[in-house]
Amino acid sequence: MNTLTSFFSLLIFPAGLTLLLAGMFYDWFDRKLVARFQNRVGPRWFQPIADVIKLFAKEQITPGIKNPALFFGLPIVALSGALAAALYVPLLGFAPVHSFPGDLIVTIYLLSLLTICMGLAGWNTSSRFSLIGATRALTQVFAYEAPFLLALLGPAMAAGSWQIDVINDYARDHWFAISQPVGFIIALIGLMGKLELPPFDAPEAETEIVAGALTEYSGRGLAIFRIAKALELVVGITLVSAFYLGGLQGVVPFFVKTLAVLFLMTIFQVLLTRLRIDQTVGLWWRFGTILVLAQLLITILWKGGLL
Amino acid sequence: MNIEQNLQKAEQILAPWNKETTHPELNRLDASLAAENLRPAVTALHAARWGYLSAITGLDLGAESGQMEALYHFCSGPAITTLRVRLPRTGEATLPTIEDIIPPATFFERELHEMLGFKIAGAKSNDRLFISDDWPEDVYPLREDFNIEQATPVEGRHADETPEVGMVGENKFVIPIGPQHPALKEPGHFEFTVDGEVVTGARMRLGYAHRGIEKAAESRNWIQNLYLFERICGICSHTHAYAYSLGVEKLAQVEVPARAQAIRELVAGLERIHSHLLWLGVTAHEAGFDTLFMYSWRDRETVMNLLEQLTGNRVNYSANLLGGVKADVGPEQAKAIKEGLNFLETRIRHYLEVVTTDTMFLNRTRGIGTISYEEAEEFGLLGPTARASGLLRDVRVEAPYGAYHQFPISGVTETNGDLEARCVVRLKELLVSCFALRTILDNLPEGPLTVRMPRKVPAGETVSRVEAPRGELFYYIKSNGGEHPARVHIRTPSLCNWVSVLEKAVGRQLADVPMLIAGMDPCFSCNDRLVTTVGRTGERQTWSWKQLRQHGIEYYKR
């Protein structure tokens, strides 16, 4: 019985199918907003769905690859990572399916799985663009991962727990976006780095290395990677808004808050020029990490009653 | 210094080697030299800083005379000095190289070699650099007796031989860009050797858009050629037709009515606006700033509308006729153009502010690909790329033609020479253009649009230079008095500007490379109308094709 409910929550609700639809919707919302900011009409509401179905119906080419098992396995691992991560966050405003002390760390690890899979996928093909894309993706992980984690630790410290559910409840009375504004901005931008959205899209910079690590992927492989990314978009936004925007309780607050976060991210995407990989790393380590550490220090001092 | 004094000075410099001097036109000096005197003569001109080498034209004088000619055109303001070297057509027609004196000459010399079979003695690179890799040896397309059957592919070779690329050496890696690549909307092939993210070597292969237009021009009549040349390049189509008609009209001694000249300048100005806005968008796209791309292209539609209203087509306008222009400007059109210009001017000012103040964009442009004044002169850069380094190379200012006597333009220069300066120069030029276009519209001369052109153009040769959006466009036209031109030689500005990319890419980040390529506003289709070249950064790139292939083969055997 327990296994059955687990499967149901993993495959249908709240993860799985529901999350998939939500992911498609968020993907569309993002593209539509970007288009509107750029004075265009933008895609229709079903565009991401049509894209994915079409990709599934296409031939999958297996070009010169080093390890076929890895080539087919990586998209699935990436997708599983995103699906599993979804079980620990308050999706659609419902309490997480699973929750235990310290699940914050597990979730962040699961969210990194996608980038690591993309890195391996790039390394696995013989394409030079993929290899450079993979190197860049992995370099970028080292840039944003630490500040992103530290930024999420701020609310965790304040709530005195490393359990997402507890922090979510605690955040209901504490808008951390106001009390820890630096952490909020860093978490937001770190999420953009994680999702490789502009201006952190150097790993898939079209004008330099075509499509980065996924250059050689076609058909199903590409579709699954895209789905995994869409899911990660939702999960990441849920995490950030649950921590910083007064928690997520109920469906309406969920949509209002997460879409507001997505809106902010879109503005950054539209306004900023792509950073070179050295600039990205420099930015994160010179400013991001130091600022967020300072914020964390203040939180600790405040929590300890020293401030 | 006026033209006569300038030419006299050139004559004095050339006096020791000069066999025969003529003045075919008021602004031209034609000096015949022996091949062995070429190097000292070029050195003397270069040392005296008399102008710059604009182009080298090769001529096949036909089987009867049994001779070929190479014409070295030096331009200084409106004055042109041509060094004429005559060599036997058969056997060893050998010219000494001048690429060590004037680096960009290497492109011109390779063109001579590939197209007409001149041997270049002392050239650095003796690799096979023909049109396509399967082109047979000893077949030169611009020879008079060239026949398409001679060009059957050589057995066992591909048209596009590519060496194995991948790891070369310990930490080095070759990244190919093009001919099908999102950064290039046009074909060209680059190979960048990278060490991590840093570029350590660069080479390029052109010729993917080489169609053989110069040869085709010899079999089409004067009027057909107008439309052929317009299709050399879709972005600066008017300038090509403009330069060609100016040359032909000069040969036919036809005076074009003032109104037609003004309308030509009007279309050229609108084309410059369209071209530079397009460039701004593409550069922003290369930098990953798609919003600027979308906005500048949205505003570019305004000028496309104006061009369409004026000439009937968005691209390839066919505004020129030999002896005049096709389209007239009525009062409503003048009003529409002025309104369009007002809108564009506010937008251009806005973009000028964006490219000089947006921190994130400046991160990608300021201090990148900096070319100093001296380097710009040495590389022989042209157009906005040169003007960004403070070198005022603008035919409209230096040697006004057509209506530019009546409606002069002020030259815009910047001093920094980096990508930011190139953005600023182009945008400021647009403001100047907007101003000039308004002046033309207010003072449009009355009169007819065309004059009668003879079907046959009298024998003679002429040079016409026009400022295209990308720099000086050079046309050499020769007529034998028939219905067809005997030879048309075109040197487009992009060809001269390549050096700026290849030299400056080394040592930069891979991410800067598309920006550098875009920074000079390359036009592959202009470039490739005739030439196939492989450029390389000399000593810094130590792998030749052969070595690289050999290494690749050995590497994979291991």
Added chain:
Amino acid sequence: MNINNNQLWVKVIKKVRAWARLNSIWAVHFNSGSCNGCDIEILATLTPRYDVERFGIKLEGSPRHADILIVTGPVTRQARERLLRTYEQMPEPKFVVSVGSCSVSGGVFHGCYNVGGSVDEVIPVDVFIPGCPPRPEAIIDGIIQLLTHLKDGNPRPARKEQIIERGVA
């Protein structure tokens, strides 16, 4: 497994698949020696005035991701093999749109020594869009015509055999 084409779920899957293909078209652009005129018009279709993203059309960089290949220009000797290679890199089902008079027939460059002639001498073409250059509206219309053709259930030529017949591949 024996699949009966008349079974309901097969029909539904086919319908959904056809719908998705018609509404999501990713294109890759190849210039085989054109004068840029067509290329800038293709780019213009992406920009605010024409914005093809509203039809689900997107320009992709990698041929592996693409559904249609947009070719401009007469095929020059050197670009020919690259064109073929780009085409071969695309996953099935794939379509070719030839944009501009040059790519349709060679245009003004017909007979030049370095020009092959037209795109369909190298790869099979589904839609020809003439014009020098065609307006962005014409390009969009051409692609929409390709879609309508597919929607009506018309068969496509057997492409691989066709290439072999022409002796190119």
